[in-house]
Amino acid sequence: MSSTPAPVPLCDINARYQFLKPQIDAAVLRVIASGQAILGPEVAAFEKEAAAFCGSEFAVGCGSGSDALVLALHALDIGPGDEVIIPPFTFFATAGAVCRVGATPVFADIDPLTFNIDPEQLDAKITPRTKAVIPVHLYGQCCDMDAIWEIAEDHQLFVVEDAAQSFGSDYKGQRCGTLGAVAAMSFYPTKNLGAFGDAGLVTTNSPDIDKKLRALRVHGSEVKYYHKHIGYNMRLDAVHAAALRVQLPHVANWLNGRREAAQRYDRLIEETNLHGFMRRPTVKPDRLHTFNQYVVRVPGTHRDALVKHMKDNAVGVEVYYPLCLHEQECFKGLGYWTGDFPTSEEAAGTVMALPMFPEITETQQRRVVDVCAAYLAQAVRKVA
Numbered sequence: 001m002s003s004t005p006a007p008v009p010l011c012d013i014n015a016r017y018q019f020l021k022p023q024i025d026a027a028v029l030r031v032i033a034s035g036q037a038i039l040g041p042e043v044a045a046f047e048k049e050a051a052a053f054c055g056s057e058f059a060v061g062c063g064s065g066s067d068a069l070v071l072a073l074h075a076l077d078i079g080p081g082d083e084v085i086i087p088p089f090t091f092f093a094t095a096g097a098v099c100r101v102g103a104t105p106v107f108a109d110i111d112p113l114t115f116n117i118d119p120e121q122l123d124a125k126i127t128p129r130t131k132a133v134i135p136v137h138l139y140g141q142c143c144d145m146d147a148i149w150e151i152a153e154d155h156q157l158f159v160v161e162d163a164a165q166s167f168g169s170d171y172k173g174q175r176c177g178t179l180g181a182v183a184a185m186s187f188y189p190t191k192n193l194g195a196f197g198d199a200g201l202v203t204t205n206s207p208d209i210d211k212k213l214r215a216l217r218v219h220g221s222e223v224k225y226y227h228k229h230i231g232y233n234m235r236l237d238a239v240h241a242a243a244l245r246v247q248l249p250h251v252a253n254w255l256n257g258r259r260e261a262a263q264r265y266d267r268l269i270e271e272t273n274l275h276g277f278m279r280r281p282t283v284k285p286d287r288l289h290t291f292n293q294y295v296v297r298v299p300g301t302h303r304d305a306l307v308k309h310m311k312d313n314a315v316g317v318e319v320y321y322p323l324c325l326h327e328q329e330c331f332k333g334l335g336y337w338t339g340d341f342p343t344s345e346e347a348a349g350t351v352m353a354l355p356m357f358p359e360i361t362e363t364q365q366r367r368v369v370d371v372c373a374a375y376l377a378q379a380v381r382k383v384a
Contacts, residue, residue, distance in 0.1 A: 008355050008364045010316025011190045015359040016254075020246055027242035037238050039218075046241040047201075049248055053168075054177035056203040058210035061236030062217050065164040065186025068200035069097035071234060072182040073132070075202075075212045076158050078103050082131040084160075087117040088324040088336075089344035090136045094162050095325045097184075098134075105334070106130070107326050109341040113282040115139065115295070115351075118343070119147035126151075132158035137166035137176055139320070140192070140258075140290035141283065145171045145179050160184070165292040167192040168255045172286045177203040182213075187244060192258070192290050193251050195240040257358030258291040264362055265294055265354060268369040277302075277376050293320060293353040300349040302379060307352055309375040315368050316355045324348050 017024060031042055043061045051059035062068050078084060080102035086094050088107040098105040108121040115138045122133065133152060135143035152159050159180030163169075166176045167185055177183040187199035202213050212229070215222045220231030266280050279297040283289045298306055303319075310317040324344045326336035338345065354368055 005314070005367055006364075007314035008316055008360075008368055009357075010318055010353070010355050011357045012359060013189050013194065013357075015357065016194070016247070017196075019359075020250070023246045024243050027246050028239055031238045031242045034238075038235050040238050042238040042241040042245065043236050046236075046245045046248075049245060050201055051203065053175075053248060053251070054183075054203050055175045056178050056183075057205040058203065058207070058213075059177075060202045060204075060210060060213040060217065061241060062200045062202060062234045063236060064198040064234075065184060065188060065200040066093040066097060067217075067232070067234040068164075068184035068186065068202045069093055069134075069160075069162060070100050070232070071213050071216050072160050072184045072202050073097055073101045073103065074216055074231075075182060075204075075209050076132065076160070078131050078158070081129060083127060083129045085117075085122060085125050085130060085133040086162075086325075087136055087138075087344065088326045088341045089115060089321065089347050090138060090162070090325065091164065091321065092325065092328070093164070094134055094136055095331065103131070104129075105325070105331075107336065107341060107344075109343045110347065111144070112343050112347070114141055114143075114284060115347055116141065116143040117148075119144050119151060122148070122151050126155050126157075130155065130157060132160050134160045134162050135180070136162040136164075137169060139281070139295050140166050140169055140292035141281075142166060142169050142171035142176055142179065142287050144284075158182075164188075165191065166290060168251055168288075169290040170288040178205065181206065182209055187240070190292075192255060192292055193244060193247060195244055197237075197240060199236055199240040199244065201236075254358040255290045257360075258356065259289070261356060261358070261360050261365065262289070262291045262294050264365050265369070268365055269296075272369050272373045274369065274373055274376065278372065291356055293318075294356040295320065295351050295353045297347070297350040298352065300346075302375075303350055303352055305379075306372065306375050309378075310368075310371055313371045315371050318353045319351060320353055321351075322348055 082103040161180040161183035164186035185201040187195040216231040220229030
């Protein structure tokens with residue numbers, strides 16, 4: 001009797017926990033015993049250590065990556081009447097944060113190879129109301145920052161990094177988190193560095209921005225019960241900070257594991273002759289791709305059927321993202337239409353993410369690729 005192959009998860013969060021279970025458990029219990037559940041010394045220590053990792057002067061912990069984006073924009077005084085240029089192919093929070101501070105998102109199409117915002121599309125989007133551009137380092141690869149910096153300098157725009165998926169990546173040797181006036185990061189459990197719940201971080205080299213961020217996350221208060229700004233409740237819980245501190249020294253090794261897994265996928269896709277059907281990720285030579293996701297492209301006529309086939313065979317898969325932001329119902333009032341950003345729309349119809357986590361084995365990856373190859377063979381037979 002043949003045994004059923006073991007499922008392959010999209011992301012195995014538990015593997016990281018089991019590797020560090022004694023240290024994480026001890027750190028969490030230490031916080032509980034201290035009675036200091038919100039901010040406090042654990043958060044301060046994590047902020048210092050995370051800033052050192054990123055190479056930034058300051059780091060401010062907050063409740064989530066979405067919170068980090070809102071805090072970053074608010075700290076730069078971006079609000080009603082301002083426009084912020086973003087890609088239409090990204091997670092909702094990028095546009096949601098712009099709207100939450102009262103500004104207007106303006107979309108610019110993406111590069112078809114990296115899925116990141118295309119600098120050549122920026123100039124045509126700039127108006128007298130444009131105040132910032134948010135380069136989203138999608139899937140773990142940094143944007144073309146030289147070109148973005150030049151445009152931002154020419155038009156006196158703030159650069160706000162959306163580094164939610166790219167903790168530890170770099171551009172020409174410079175870590176993300178230091179590539180703009182301010183950067184927003186996410187420690188959602190599936191990220192390169194993940195908490196056991198929602199958590200985020202904002203980095204900056206400006207002491208003035210740092211000071212304002214710290215006030216904004218506690219209802220705009222620099223001194224308790226005295227409110228300089230109308231802020232938010234966007235604090236980082238000490239339990240998350242303690243768990244993140246345990247994991248931070250291991251991030252470099254985990255990122256190496258992700259890159260090695262990406263290289264194995266590349267090889268396996270080639271060996272199974274899937275490369276004509278499944279386009280592998282493009283890695284720019286001047287960037288350190290951290291592969292928060294390993295995203296391939298397949299013909300749009302096959303994508304959804306292949307996703308179903310993988311799920312039917314207990315192989316993790318996800319589509320990041322099936323509908324562009326300019327096509328979302330809540331943004332209809334912005335005046336965009338399907339067809340306005342063809343490169344983003346094509347990506348939304350063809351991308352799919354294969355299982356990716358540092359501990360993934362070659363056996364698991366071979367099963368993923370074999371399931372994809374079986375789908376293609378079946379599809380070819382149907383045509384014949």
